[in-house]
Amino acid sequence: MGKLIYAANASLDGYLEDETGSFDWSVPDNEVHAFWNEHERRIGTSLYGRRMYETMRVWENDDWLTTEPGVVREYAGIWRDADKVVYSTTLEEVSTARTRIERKFEPEAVRRLKETSRSDLSIGGAAIAAEAFRHGLVDECVLLLCPVLVGGGKPALPRGIRLDLELLDHRRLRNGVIYVRHAVRRPA
Numbered sequence: 001m002g003k004l005i006y007a008a009n010a011s012l013d014g015y016l017e018d019e020t021g022s023f024d025w026s027v028p029d030n031e032v033h034a035f036w037n038e039h040e041r042r043i044g045t046s047l048y049g050r051r052m053y054e055t056m057r058v059w060e061n062d063d064w065l066t067t068e069p070g071v072v073r074e075y076a077g078i079w080r081d082a083d084k085v086v087y088s089t090t091l092e093e094v095s096t097a098r099t100r101i102e103r104k105f106e107p108e109a110v111r112r113l114k115e116t117s118r119s120d121l122s123i124g125g126a127a128i129a130a131e132a133f134r135h136g137l138v139d140e141c142v143l144l145l146c147p148v149l150v151g152g153g154k155p156a157l158p159r160g161i162r163l164d165l166e167l168l169d170h171r172r173l174r175n176g177v178i179y180v181r182h183a184v185r186r187p188a
Contacts, residue, residue: 002117003139004047004110006129007039010156011148016126018150025148029175032144033071039142040078042120045113047132049125050088053099056124060096085113087128107135130158140183141165147176 008016009026017023028036048056058064059079065072084099091101102109105128114121114137123129123138132138143156165182172178 002044002114002120004114004121004123004132004137005043005140005142006123006132006138007142008124008129008156009144009146011150011153012145013149013151014156015150015153016156018153021153025150026144026146030069030071031173031175032177033069033075035144035173035179037071037075037078040075040082040122043082043122044117044119045083045085045121046079047085047087047110047121047123047128049128050086050091052125052128053084053086053088053091053094057094057096105131107131107137110135110137126154126156126158130161133158133161133163136184136186138184140168140181142179142181144173145178145180147178 009023009028009032010016011018011025018025046056056079059076062076065076080097082098084094084096086094086099086101087103087105088101089103094101110132123132129138141157164185166185167180168183169181170179
């Protein structure tokens with residue numbers, strides 16, 4: 001059985017994007033990229049909202065990668081090797097391999113996917129992740145807290161939900177980013 005892991009870069013004040021939709025403050029250096037490479041190696045299936053998928057699909061194309069560091073090129077291969085599910089009512093087709101569209105987020109279908117998965121799953125995109133949190137599907141939360149305050153924007157974590165967490169791991173990276181990994185505690 002796979003765990004569903006919500007993972008994201010977030011500002012110290014808890015945002016994925018600032019008020020203009022920018023996340024340029026979270027562009028990873030080589031150490032952060034290496035961290036995400038190791039994290040993503042465990043992921044067999046990534047669940048995305050449409051906007052997150054459209055952001056991530058850049059990894060399908062090698063053209064821009066030729067001059068990038070090895071750690072960045074390595075991530076592209078890891079990303080391509082994972083299956084991808086995009087939740088969208090508006091996306092007509094996908095442009096990446098190993099990808100399918102689901103028109104509606106069905107909690108029971110995600111539970112079945114977790115139960116039958118031989119590896120962990122990730123979920124990306126604030127709105128779709130909030131749905132997974134609301135339905136008790138998220139098992140772990142991994143955040144890289146960037147040393148920046150953006151003052152507002154898209155929250156990294158859903159509003160209006162109370163979850164008790166257990167710290168599983170943490171560390172400081174050289175550039176000041178703080179990694180925290182929490183398990184979602186299930187009520188007894």
